[in-house]
Amino acid sequence: MQTKHQPEIPPQQIYAEVSKLLGAAINELPKSRDEQAHKYHRHRIKKIYEAFSKDEQDQFDIRLCALILNELDKGIKGAKPYLTDKGGSAAEASNSIKESLRLLSFFLDCSSPKIGFLGDTPKNMWAQLEHDFIGNYSLIGHNCEHASLSDESSINKPAVNRSADFCSAALSAQRPLLLLGDTHRVGFKPQPVLDLVISITKEFSETVEINLEISDDALIHTDPNCLTLVVYNLLKNAVRANRRMPELKIDITVDSIKDKQWAVMKFRDNGKGIDIAQLRRNLTEQRRGSTDDMSDEDVLALLFQPNISLSAGGTGLGLHLVRTIIHDRLGGQVSISNHQEGGAEVLIRLPNESNQPLL
Numbered sequence: 001m002q003t004k005h006q007p008e009i010p011p012q013q014i015y016a017e018v019s020k021l022l023g024a025a026i027n028e029l030p031k032s033r034d035e036q037a038h039k040y041h042r043h044r045i046k047k048i049y050e051a052f053s054k055d056e057q058d059q060f061d062i063r064l065c066a067l068i069l070n071e072l073d074k075g076i077k078g079a080k081p082y083l084t085d086k087g088g089s090a091a092e093a094s095n096s097i098k099e100s101l102r103l104l105s106f107f108l109d110c111s112s113p114k115i116g117f118l119g120d121t122p123k124n125m126w127a128q129l130e131h132d133f134i135g136n137y138s139l140i141g142h143n144c145e146h147a148s149l150s151d152e153s154s155i156n157k158p159a160v161n162r163s164a165d166f167c168s169a170a171l172s173a174q175r176p177l178l179l180l181g182d183t184h185r186v187g188f189k190p191q192p193v194l195d196l197v198i199s200i201t202k203e204f205s206e207t208v209e210i211n212l213e214i215s216d217d218a219l220i221h222t223d224p225n226c227l228t229l230v231v232y233n234l235l236k237n238a239v240r241a242n243r244r245m246p247e248l249k250i251d252i253t254v255d256s257i258k259d260k261q262w263a264v265m266k267f268r269d270n271g272k273g274i275d276i277a278q279l280r281r282n283l284t285e286q287r288r289g290s291t292d293d294m295s296d297e298d299v300l301a302l303l304f305q306p307n308i309s310l311s312a313g314g315t316g317l318g319l320h321l322v323r324t325i326i327h328d329r330l331g332g333q334v335s336i337s338n339h340q341e342g343g344a345e346v347l348i349r350l351p352n353e354s355n356q357p358l359l
Contacts, residue, residue: 038109041288045110046117061121066175068107068125072137075100076164079144083161090147090155097141104129113264125174127317133170136163136200145200159203166200166232172225173325183223183329190220190254190265193228193325201235208239208248218256220263222332222350233318234267241310241344242271256352263352267346273338274300279310300336328348 052060078096081088108130109115109121140163147155152160186324191214198210220227235250242248249270256263261289276299280291283302291299304323326334339345 008354012303015109034239038106041106042109042117057119058121061119064107064110064118065122067124068104069121069171069175071103072100075137076140076168079140079164080161083157083164085157088223090144090152094144094148095144096140097137097144101138102227128174128321133167135204137167140164140167155234159199159210162196162199163203165196166228167229169196170232173229174222183226185221185223187219187221188224190214190218190227190263193224194231194252194254197231197235200232201239205248207246208235208250210235210250210252212252212254214254215256218254218263219352220254220256220264220350221352222330229347230322230325233322237318238267238269238271238344240319242269245271261352263350265348265350266345267348269343271343272301273342273344274336275310276300276338279303282310283308300338303336304334316349322346 025359031166049057049060075097078088078099079093080086081092082090096111108126113117113123113126116123116126122200140160143155143160191212192213194214198212201210231252238250239248251266251268253266254263276296279299279302283291283299291302303310304319306317306320309319323334326332326348330350332348334346334348336344336346
């Protein structure tokens with residue numbers, strides 16, 4: 001697969017420069033968010049960044065993203081001993097998450113589409129971090145801090161630990177997507193992955209009922225972290241699209257088709273479905289060209305393009321990320337349609353050959 005950036009290994013001096021600048025930002029930024037301090041450090045990095053060549057800027061962007069992902073991963077790992085009752089305290093867990101979020105806040109300043117100066121890779125990461133799991137990440141920190149300031153029994157450790165597990169999977173999935181790393185195919189039963197994402201979804205939506213049906217022989221050969229991120233985005237998208245429904249139901253079915261060597265997953269909700277006429281109007285208003293000569297199926301496929309959404313306040317990133325993972329990284333297929341009995345349905349087909357390389 002052709003990737004947007006394929007730089008050589010970043011030169012040691014660029015790695016050292018990024019590490020030094022970020023180290024200064026980490027150590028010197030106050031614990032509270034100080035806008036003046038952020039501006040000062042942002043300006044220092046901007047001056048160095050603008051002196052680089054375009055290739056060096058690309059290398060800087062990728063190295064910066066790698067460091068941010070490592071810091072976020074370090075924060076989760078620092079909280080896990082407390083959340084799994086293997087040592088540590090609520091205060092230590094809270095501080096670990098706070099340190100990661102403090103650096104992340106600074107990174108968002110540098111890469112924000114409005115005020116940032118970094119290239120496309122950090123800007124894409126900025127949007128995906130915010131879209132996919134910053135809420136879960138902040139929730140972990142809030143719960144640990146609350147437990148450290150009051151009765152530790154007030155924290156629901158299993159629920160918070162599930163959020164931590166999801167964030168770990170999301171971080172692992174984001175790294176190859178954003179930093180051009182490798183995805184890893186393994187054979188696994190889908191139940192644990194789906195159970196984790198379903199539990200996270202139910203925790204942010206009390207009105208959703210998710211039913212899971214998995215065939216006895218269902219075995220998936222793919223990257224489980226990438227699949228976690230796909231399922232989360234599909235469920236989150238369905239909940240947001242039908243937020244006014246008092247009783248939203250989502251059915252997930254998984255079958256393993258041995259003769260065709262595909263694993264098939266279906267996600268169907270009982271919502272209002274996709275208003276294709278409204279989608280056509282939105283596309284016209286966004287100046288994406290007339291859709292008059294396009295079939296409904298082709299128009300629905302456009303939902304997988306970035307920045308196209310029918311939900312109020314939606315970013316259009318969820319389905320785009322789903323297609324990027326399934327098609328570009330996992331070598332599968334994904335489609336969306338309105339079910340004949342009502343609601344929307346997403347169909348995913350994943351190659352089920354254990355020896356078939358991922359793209």
